[in-house]
Amino acid sequence: MVLSFKRIERSTITEDIIEQLREKILSGEIKPGDKLPPERVLAESLSVARTSVREAIRAMQYMGILEVRCGEGTFLSENTRILTDHFKSSHLLKRFPIMELIEARKIIEGATVYLAVVRSSPEERDTLQELYQLTATNTDDEEKFLQADFEFHKKIAEMSQNSVLLEMLSAMRELTLEENLDVIKKPGQIQNALDFHRKILGSVLSCDADKAREHMLRHLEDIEQRILELVESRPSDEESDAAGEWQR
Numbered sequence: 001m002v003l004s005f006k007r008i009e010r011s012t013i014t015e016d017i018i019e020q021l022r023e024k025i026l027s028g029e030i031k032p033g034d035k036l037p038p039e040r041v042l043a044e045s046l047s048v049a050r051t052s053v054r055e056a057i058r059a060m061q062y063m064g065i066l067e068v069r070c071g072e073g074t075f076l077s078e079n080t081r082i083l084t085d086h087f088k089s090s091h092l093l094k095r096f097p098i099m100e101l102i103e104a105r106k107i108i109e110g111a112t113v114y115l116a117v118v119r120s121s122p123e124e125r126d127t128l129q130e131l132y133q134l135t136a137t138n139t140d141d142e143e144k145f146l147q148a149d150f151e152f153h154k155k156i157a158e159m160s161q162n163s164v165l166l167e168m169l170s171a172m173r174e175l176t177l178e179e180n181l182d183v184i185k186k187p188g189q190i191q192n193a194l195d196f197h198r199k200i201l202g203s204v205l206s207c208d209a210d211k212a213r214e215h216m217l218r219h220l221e222d223i224e225q226r227i228l229e230l231v232e233s234r235p236s237d238e239e240s241d242a243a244g245e246w247q248r
């Protein structure tokens with residue numbers, strides 16, 4: 001497959017690469033099941049480093065859009081529902097400011113963890129404890145930790161026994177994925193997140209709904225602060241571009 005891309009002139013960011021791949025998918029130039037060019041070819045076409053292409057591919061793999069098959073290459077998912085849902089989310093992401101999305105996530109997850117304590121069974125709490133252990137064993141791998149982190153939060157939403165809150169959580173996580181990827185790379189942030197998970201878990205196991213909600217909100221407020229720091233640290237030209245994207 002030969003694909004032509006627009007050269008990225010300014011500093012490479014994951015969103016630039018994902019957006020160009022997204023355009024190819026929407027136009028039908030890349031179809032479900034198609035194999036993408038190798039990282040080297042994509043990097044040369046985009047005039048970016050291979051590490052940047054790799055990061056974009058990992059992000060899209062995490063979203064379920066791309067499948068990386070060992071020894072075969074990278075393929076576009078054949079699950080059209082995943083593609084449709086993601087592109088709907090991408091549209092929403094361009095309409096709403098990131099800080100408003102984080103605020104909405106605090107409201108949603110504060111409610112889910114409270115209901116999880118009230119409604120969950122002992123077996124479900126045991127499963128949550130196992131998922132916490134999974135995050136604890138993946139602190140040396142950012143990608144695996146982020147996936148385990150999502151499973152931990154998702155399980156809490158499932159324990160709330162409210163399917164609407166579960167769907168809303170999944171949407172919020174996808175909408176803020178890029179920021180979560182950037183935050184988790186900050187020094188000490190994985191351990192910081194793990195500490196919050198431990199406190200949340202402890203409150204769930206002790207059946208203290210109010211304390212569980214308090215720890216969840218502090219966890220998300222910490223993420224909110226880290227994202228704010230990232231936004232404020234961006235170069236002025238990139239910051240202006242990003243601000244324009246959020247407001248569209």
